[in-house]
Amino acid sequence: MSTNDKLNSQEHSQEDEFPCEERGCDEEARTWQKAAHAQLRGNPTEEAGAGAPLRIGIYICRCGGNISDVVDVERVAETVRLIPGVTTAKVHTFVCSDPGQHMISNDILQENLDRVVVASCTPFLHEQTFRGAVARGGMNPYLYEHVNIREQASWAHKHDPEGATAKAIRMIAGAVGKLRFAQPLEQIKLPNHRRALVIGGGIAGMKAAADLAARGIKVMLVETAQKLGGKLNQWGRVYPSERPAAVLVAELAERIQQDPNVEVLLGANVTEVSGFIGNFKVAIELQGSSTSTPSRKDATVGAIIMATGFRPYVPRDGEFLYRAEPCVLTMPEFIRFFQGLSGGAKQIIFNNRSIRRIAFLHCVGSRQLDGVHEPGADGRLNTYCSRTCCTTILQQALAVRERFPGVEVLDFHQDIRTYGSGEENYYIEASKAGVLFFRYDGSEPPTVQPTSSSRIKEGALTVAVKDVLTWGQELEVPVDMVVLGTGMVAGQIGDLIDQIKLATGEDGFLQEVHPKLRPVEVAVNGVLLAGTAQGPMNIAETLAAAGAAAAKAASMFAREDVELNPYVAQVDPTRCCGEAECVTQCSYEGALKIVEMQLDDEVIRRAEVNAGLCVGCGACVAVCPHRAIDLNGWRLDQYEAMVDGIAADLPSTACASELVNIH
C-alpha cells in the first residue's frame, strides 16, 4: 500500500494519520506532515477524479562529490522519501550520466511515476537533459522539476554541512509542492522561417552566410560599409599562411556573391528587431548612394547571426605619447604604412625621419590591471588578452628585419603568446633574425618619453623598461618609432543590444550561454554569435566559430517548426472581464491584446496571449484583479504549494527513520 492509499483510507483517524504523535515524535515532524497532507488533499488531480494519487520520483545527484562532499545526500533521500506522494527517492553519483538518466526513465516505466524531481546542478546546465530522460520514460516532460542543490546548497554553504543538508531538503520539498499542481504541458509549435539574417560582412559573417547558403538555406547579409571584408580589408598578409588578406576576402566574397541563396545588402544597417526564434521581424535601413536613395527594407527571418566584429583599441591621447608624437603608431596604422612603402625602398622614411630602430610594445589596451592602467572612456579596464597581438607583432617585426636588415627591432612584452598552429615559428624566426626582446612585469609597463636632447640622434623617443630578462635592470632605449600592439575591443552595435536583449560580459563582448555547452548561442533563442563579436579570435578561430554558428542555424532550420517552452500566460475567459490591466502592464509588444468575441448574442472583450511573443514574465498575473490570467507551469497555486513545501517543518532524522518503518 502506498503512502497515499494509506492516507486516503485513514483520513478519519487523527491518530493513524499522524502516527508520530503516538510514538512521541517531536512536534516539528507532525506539523510538517500535516502541512504536506493538507497539500495532498488540495491536489487538483485528485479532486478532478483523475484517479490514482501522485507517484513522485526524486533523484539526488552527488555530482561526483560537488554536492555530496557537503550535503548529506543519503539523509536528504531518506527524508524526502517521507513526503506524501513520493514513491521513490534515489541517490546517484552523476544523475546526468547515461546510467543516471536511464535510472529515471526506467523508474517511470517500472514504478509508474507521474512526477519527477532531480536535485542537482543548475537548471541552466541540465534541465533539458532531464526533461529528455523523463520524456524517454513516456512522461510529460513538464511534470518535471529541477532543484539546484549544488550552487544553492553545497557550494553556497560549504562550511555548514548541516545547514546545507536542511536547505536541500526544504528546496526539494518546495519542488514537490509545486509539482502537486503541475499539469502536463506541450511545447508551443510555430512556423519556422527558413532564412537567416547575418549582421556583419567581415570574414565571420561571410563565412556563416556562405556555409548556410551552400547548405541550401536563404541568407540575408547586412553590412554597414559599402564593401565586404570588414577589418581584413585593412590587413596585409595573414599569419600563419602569409597569404594576402585580400585573397581570403575575395574567396569568401565570391562564394556568397555567386550563391543565389545570399542576398547581400551593403551600406545597410539593421535598425529594428522584434519577434522570436523562427519569426524575427527586422527592419534594415539602406543608406543612399549615387545611384539610389535611402530606403527601408522589412524582412522576416528565423535566425540572426551576430557577426558584428570588434574594434581595434584606440589609445587615449598621450598614452605612450600616442597623438602627441607622430612616430607613435598603432598596429593598424603601422601595417597600412609599412604596406604602403614602395617596393624599391632602401630605408624606412616616416615623418621625414629615417627610421633605424623600431620598438614594438605588447598589450596596449589589453591585460590591463586595476591601479596600473587608467580605465577607458566607458570606465572599463580591458583585463583580457587580445589573443592576436603577440603573433601580429612578431610577424611585423620579422617582416621589418627581413626587408630592412639595417633596421633594429625591439620587442617589449610580458609574455609571448604565440600559441596557435604555426605561430611559435614567428617567435623562433624573429629571435633568429635578431629581434631584441625585453620583458616587463605587468604591474610595471614600459614608458615612452621624448629623448633628451643629448641623445636625440639615437632616436626621438625613449622607451624605458624594467627588464625582467636582465634581473630587473632599468633600461632606457632611444628609438625612432614606437608601434603599439593594440588589442581588440568590443564592436559598437548600438541599440541592437537592447532590441535583441543581448548580454555582454565584463569585457564588453557579447556573452555566450556557456563556453562549452552552448558556445555560439545567446540567452535569446535563435540568435547566434560568430567570430570576434564574442571576444578576440584570430582568423582561423573566427572561421571555425562562424562555421559552428552556421551549424547551429542549420540544425534549427532542419525542423519544420520551432518549438518554444510553454511557460506563457494563459487567460481564463470565464473570469476575464476585458479590463486590459494586463495589456497596460505588459512590456512585450504584441504579447497581449484585447480581442472582441461573440458570446451568444453579446460581443465581449477578452485578453488574448500571443504565445510566441510572451516571455512568461508574469507582470500580467500580478495586476489582474480577477485572477483571470496565470502562467503555465508557474501558476499561483503552484507558487503557494511550493512556499508551503519550503516552509513546512522538517522531521528530525530519528523520527524520519521511524516513519520509514511505518510507511
Place this chain on the structure above:
Amino acid sequence: MNTHVNSDFTPDALVIGAGIAGLQSALDLADQGLQVLLVERQPSIGGHMIALSKVYPTLDCASCITTPKMSAAAHHPNITILTNTEVEGIETRDEVHHVRLLQKPTYVNFDKCIGCRLCEYACDTEYPDPFEEGLGSVKAIAVPFTNAIPQKAVLNAEVCGTCGSCARVCPTGAIEYDQQPRRLMIRTDAVIVASGFNLNALTVKPQYNAQRSRNIISPLMLERLLAPHGPYGRVLRPSDGKMPSSIAFVQCAGSRDESIGVSYCSRVCCMYAIKQAMLLSGALPLADITIYYMDIRAFGKGYEQFYQNAKAMGINFVRGKVARINPVEDGDLSLHVETTEDAENPLQERRHDLVVLAQGMIPGWQPSATTPVTCSANGFVAAPTLTAPTATTAPGIFVAGTAAGPKDIVDTIAEAGAAAMQASQYLYQKRSAILVG
C-alpha cells in the same frame, strides 16, 4: 543506443573518434537530419575529457559538461555508435569513402550484457586502471568507468586468466571467450577525423628523470587525483601515499622544445596548470604550489582573469626553465632552475615533493599512411584551405579538434561545429548535383 552495424549500412557521415570533438561533430550533423556512424577505439565514448576533474575557466566539473553530450549522442535517433572499433584505412573511389573498420573483441555479447557488474565483482584478476591513469586498479572484466557509455562489461584478454568465474556468474550468459575480431567495410560520403591527441612520454626529456621517480607525474594523473570520484578520493602522491606539501608544475616539458622535435606550443598546458594549482590549493590548503614557466599563455575568453585570480590566491609563478630534475631522499625531487627573479642567485635548486610535467600534445592517430588525408610536418592532419580551417587535403574528409593540432575544449567544440557544417554542405552540394544531373 544503436550499435548494430553491417557492411550494408551506409551512413551519410562517419566520425572517427568519440571524444568531445567527435561527439560535437556527430551531434551537429545528426541535428541536421543526417545519419552518422560514430566510431571509437576505446570501450567508452567520452575521450580524454570525461576523465578530467574540472575545466577552466568556469571550473565546471568535466563530467557535468561531457556526460550530457555523451548521453545525447547515445540517444540520438540519427547516431549509431561503435566502440572498441578502429579505423584500419579509408579508400576513396568515385567520391565514396570506403572505410575499413576493425571491431575488436570485447569477449562480452553486448546484446546480452545488462551492465550488472556481477562479472566484475566475481573476477579475481586486477591490473592498473587505464581510466585512472594507472593510479588505481580495475578487474580484468569490467564496465570501463562509472559514467561510461555503453554500460557494458569489457574483458581485457591480455590480463585475463580465463578462470571462468565471470561466465559462471553472468545472469544472461553474455561472456564469449571465443569472440573474434570483426571486419566491416562502411561506405559513406563524408568523414570527419576527430581522432584527438596523445601526450608525449613523461620520459621524453631524459634530464627530468621521470623513470626514476613515481612522484614525477603526468597532468592527466593529477586530473584523476583531483577528480571528486578519483582513485583515492583525495590528492596523495604515488610513491608513498603522502599528502604532498610542495608541488611543482614544470611547464613546456614536452613542447616548445626543438631538442625533442616538438617546437610548437601545446596551447592548453598553461591554463590547466593554473586550474590544477587552484584546485590543489583547495584540496591541500597548506601546500606550496609553484608553476615554472617560460610564458603564461592565457589567451582565451576569461583566461587572463583566471590567471590573475590564481596569482592573487598565492600560487607562485616562477619564470624560469627547469634544466634538470633529480630524485633525492624521502621520495622528494630537486629542481635545477634558472630564474629571472633573483639577480644575485639566478641558478637555484628547489625541492618539491610532487612534480607535474606539462607533456606536449602529439597526434592521437596517424591517418596519412592508410587514408587519403595528408599530415603536416608536425604529424597533425593538415588543413590547407584558407577559408575552411576544417577541410583536409582529401575532398569529403574533414578534421576537427586536436587531430588538427593542439587546442583547448572551447576551441575544439567550435571547430567540431565548423567541421560538421563543412561536411553537411559538402553532402548537400554533392546530392543536389546528383539530383540536377
